[in-house]
Amino acid sequence: MMRRFGGLFRFAGAVILAVAEVGTAHAGGRLHVVTTTQDLASIAMEIGGDRIAVETLAKGYQDPHFVDAKPSYLLKLRKADLFIQVGRELEVGWAPGLINNARNKHIQPGASGFLDASTNVNILEVGGRVGREQGDVHPLGNPHYWLNPENGIAMAANIRDALSRLAPTDASYFQERYTAFEGRLRAKIGEWKKSAAAMGLTGMKVVTYHRSWPYFAEAFGLEVVDYVEPRPGVPPAPRHVQELTAAMKAQRVGLLIVEPYFDPKLSQQIARNAGVPMLVLPPSVGAAPAATDYIRLFDTQLDLIRRALAGGKP
C-alpha cells in the first residue's frame, strides 16, 4: 500500500512546499483592501488614495444582511492585505464563512489585516434583553451606524490607523488625507443639518421598513415611531399593517422610509392609506445612481427627502 501511494504523498509534499513559497504578500506597493460594503470602500478610498486598491463584496443596493457567500469572493479575499467589515453582526450570515475559507492568515479576526470599522463608534440599541422572539436582532447593537455621518469620522480614523499599521511609511500620507476628509465631512455635516432643519425634519415622526435608520434619525432630528416589520426580519401580518396605518394617521407621521431591497408594494399601500408620502431611500453608497460616494450618499438622501416632502416624484 505504501509503495502504491508513496508517489502520491511525495507529489503532494512537493506541491505544498512549492506553493508555500508563493506567499500572500501584496505586490506592486499598493495595499489591497477588501470591504464588505461600498460605504466602507468609499471611506477607504478617501483615506488610502492611490496607495491602495479597493474591492467590495456587497453592492449598495443589496441587503447587507443577506449576501450570498459566493466562492468567487474568496479570490478577492485571498490576496487582501486588509479586510474591513461593518461589524456588529451585520454580515454574520456570510462574512465569517468567507474569512474562514479565504486561505489568508493576514485577515483573520485579531490579525493586523482585519478591521471591524465599528470600533470607537457610538453604537445604538446595545444591551437589554436579547432573544430570537424579538426577531433577527443584533446582540451587539444596531449595525447601521454609517448612516450618521458623524460616525463616518470615527470609521475613517479606524481605517487610517489600520492602513498606517500595514504601511507605516505611508502613515503621514494617510493622516493628511484623513484630515482633509474629516474637514470636508464636518463642513458637509453642518450644511446637511441646516438643510434638514429647513425642510422640517427636526422632530418629524417617521416610520421605516427595517431598523436601518436610527443613526440617520439621530443625525438629522427625525423621530422613528414604528416599523413596517413588526420585528427585525419578520414580514408584517395584516393586523400589524392595520394597526400601523391607524397609528401613522393618529401620530401624524410625516414620511414612510423604505430600503430599496424591500418590495415597496405593501409600503405603498400603507402610505396611501395613511396619507403619508413614501420614499425609497438609498441606505448605502451605490444604492442609487447619484450616491457615488459617502458624502454624495447624504446629499442624495436629503435631496430625495426634500422632493418627497414637496410632493415631487423621488
Place this chain on the structure above:
Amino acid sequence: MRQVLRASTAFLVLILSSAGFAAAASAQSTSSPSALPQGANLLNPALSVIGWFQGEAGDQLKEEGSSAFSLREAELGLQANVDPYSRADFFISVSPAEGIDLEEGTLTLHSLPGGLTAKLGKFRGDFGKFNRTHPPETVFADRPLAAERFFGEEGLSAEGVSASWLLPGLPFYANLDGEVTNTPGFDGEPAAFAPYRGKDLLFLGRLSTFFDLSEASNLAIGGSFADGANGPIGIDSLSLPLVDPGALRARVVGADMTFRWKNPRRAIYRSLIAQVELMQRTAETLGGPDVTRTGGYAWGDFQFARRWHAGGRYDWSDNLDAAEAAVATGVLGFLTYHPSEFAAMSAQVRRQKLEGGDKETQIYFKTTFNIGPHGSHPF
C-alpha cells in the same frame, strides 16, 4: 433503547446546564465584581442546537421499528477558534434511535501558506454536493436514493486528515481537496465501501469550480473521486475468500453541477437552485470481473415568496448489492414554509419504484429549528 434515551437526556442536561451556568455566571459578573470573570464566558465556544422533528405516513411505516412521529435528531454545534492559526468545530447528534454520535469533530488549520488549509478529525467526506450537508439541514426529509445506497443513511463520514488548496492564478474559483480517512463502516449496511482491516484507508479527491454567469446567476461544477476498501461485505457469503478480502478495492467517481439564480436587489423574495449529481461505483470482486453500478439525482428548489419554497427531485440508482444491474427510481415533491430564518416546515411526498417493480409512497412532514448564535446562511 431506554438506556440510550437516558444517556441522551443526561448528556443534554449536562450541555444545557453548562450553558445555563455560563449565562448565570455572566449575569452575576455584571452585578458582582468578585464573581467569575466575564472573560471566562466570552471564551466559551459558540453553542447552537438544531432540532429535527419528523412525521411520516406511508408504506415504509409497515417496517418494524418505524414510527409515525419522531424527534429525529438534535444536533449540537460547538465552534470556536483554538488559537490564531486554527479553529475547532464539533457537531454532536443526539437521537432516540441512534443515541449520541459525534457527527463531526475537526481541527482546521486555516493559516497555512499558499492557499492551503488542512483539517483533521472526524468529518463528512467532500464527495459531491449532498454528502457535506448535515441531514437536518438538507431541504429533503429523506436522502436521495443514490446518496443512501452509495454512502448509507448517515453519509460518507470518517476519521482522517484532509487538505484543501485554492488553486492560484486562475480567473475563476477552483479548489482541490484531498482526504485520507479510515474506510467508514456504514453501520454494516451495504454501501460503496466496506472496511475489512483497520489499515484499509479511503482516499478521496475533489475538484470544485465556480463561475459567476451574471450578477444574479452562477454555476458550480465539481468532480469527485474516492478509492477505498471493498471488504467481505457484498461477497457471496457461501464462497470462502481465496485471497485477503482487504486487498479488494472499490472506486466511486462523481460529477455534479449546480445552477443558482437570485436577484441581488430582491434577495429575500425569489431564488432558484437546480442541481444534478451523478455517481458511478466500480468494485473489484473475488475472481470475477469488476462490477459497475450507477446512480444520481436531480432536484430544483424555487423560492416563490419571502417565506415559501417549492421543489422536486428525481432519483435513480442501481442496487449495489444486486448481482445484475437493476435500477430503482423515485420522485419527491416538497413545499416548505419558513416562519423565520431559524425554522422551516416542509410537507413532502415521495413515490419510489423499486427494482422488483414494487411501488412505495411516503409522506413526510419535516420541521427543523435552531437556537443559538446566528450561523452562516446556506449557499
